[in-house]
Amino acid sequence: MKLTGEIPFPKCHTCFLAAEGLLSHPGDDSDPHAYNMHCPEAALPSVSLLGVVRGGGGQLNTGSTLLHYDLETTVYDISSKSSVTFTVCIYFRNGKRWTNFPSLAMQSRIFIDGRIFGITTTTPRLAIGVDDVYFIPNLASITTPPVTPTSSAGKQTQADRWNTRANPLTPMKRSRMLMSVSDSQGLGEGHQTPQTSLTSATISSDVHVPIQSEHSNEAFGRDTTVEHLTPPEDKFSADTILSGSQPQRRRKFSKSNLTS
Amino acid sequence: MPSQVYSPAILHLRDFINSVGPDPSRPGQGLALQIEASLHLPFQTDLYSDDVELTGLPTTVHFFASPGNSQSYDPNKFIYAWGSFLTFVDPEGSLRLILNAHEVDW
Numbered sequence: 001m002k003l004t005g006e007i008p009f010p011k012c013h014t015c016f017l018a019a020e021g022l023l024s025h026p027g028d029d030s031d032p033h034a035y036n037m038h039c040p041e042a043a044l045p046s047v048s049l050l051g052v053v054r055g056g057g058g059q060l061n062t063g064s065t066l067l068h069y070d071l072e073t074t075v076y077d078i079s080s081k082s083s084v085t086f087t088v089c090i091y092f093r094n095g096k097r098w099t100n101f102p103s104l105a106m107q108s109r110i111f112i113d114g115r116i117f118g119i120t121t122t123t124p125r126l127a128i129g130v131d132d133v134y135f136i137p138n139l140a141s142i143t144t145p146p147v148t149p150t151s152s153a154g155k156q157t158q159a160d161r162w163n164t165r166a167n168p169l170t171p172m173k174r175s176r177m178l179m180s181v182s183d184s185q186g187l188g189e190g191h192q193t194p195q196t197s198l199t200s201a202t203i204s205s206d207v208h209v210p211i212q213s214e215h216s217n218e219a220f221g222r223d224t225t226v227e228h229l230t231p232p233e234d235k236f237s238a239d240t241i242l243s244g245s246q247p248q249r250r251r252k253f254s255k256s257n258l259t260s
Numbered sequence: 261m262p263s264q265v266y267s268p269a270i271l272h273l274r275d276f277i278n279s280v281g282p283d284p285s286r287p288g289q290g291l292a293l294q295i296e297a298s299l300h301l302p303f304q305t306d307l308y309s310d311d312v313e314l315t316g317l318p319t320t321v322h323f324f325a326s327p328g329n330s331q332s333y334d335p336n337k338f339i340y341a342w343g344s345f346l347t348f349v350d351p352e353g354s355l356r357l358i359l360n361a362h363e364v365d366w
Contacts, residue, residue, distance in 0.1 A: 026338060029334065035338075040338075044302065044304065045275075045299055049267070058311075074266055075268075075269045076344075077346055077358070077360070078360050079283075079358070080285070083264055084346045091309055118301055121311050121312065124353065125347070125355065126317075126355070129304070
């Protein structure tokens, strides 16, 4: 297509085109002579096709018949809403282009680029001059590859790479908890802090809990996992609820316990 | 969706319209058109084989015209078309080509 019209602002860097119309190439067909004068030169229709090799003939650089193969393909015809199988004949040009090209095995699947240059005389089929060939594995030979230890190990490594990644909340603190427990065992009672007592309860219940410290921020203080710290005996059990008795609550730890 | 494996078969052509009309395979759809053309195959010096003849290839192009352009396809107009194609041999023994065009430009 080409655009026609005026350029209203010729001195501007940006070209604004007030198009009077959007005409196709070669243009207005009301004048057949001018129209045909501007038509593009004739060219062979180009095709891209995937098919199965069914037969062949001819020889490369020898004789008057070009090396050729029959290529069968099945397509879906949207007009008839059914499958259609047809055969084309692909031809290889003489010259050096295809001298090192291997012979195509029967039943092999290939994808070709080429151009239609005629119709075969023996059986009416499209004659396509090949520009390029791509080999496609046969569907029958495509099987699910067995899971090898190497491949599974690779997947495991990839999975572990994410699972062993440092958690933004717990792992660092857990290591600090473990360290504080071991430290508390090695240190005297005078060195034990309320924080270490809290972490020992955390480890016994196997629940990740952020360390309560003076430097802890509000977000840590609001951590709902602290609720799981409550020892089982502090919970209302089914027996106590049924018997109607109120369980005795353990006194909470406070700094006064340490100082006393 | 059909379960059978289909292959791609794509054709690009540029040629003149011989005739144009409604697509009989899609009755009642105003934008569904059918173009008849005879593909011109110019002689190529490097593509000659004694079992191939150069002749006009009867071609039928099915396509949907864009709204407002259904009247723009006239006989003798030069078109560019591309889409999925297939071939078959008609009862007279002649090879025919059908192009289900994704687009027909002019």
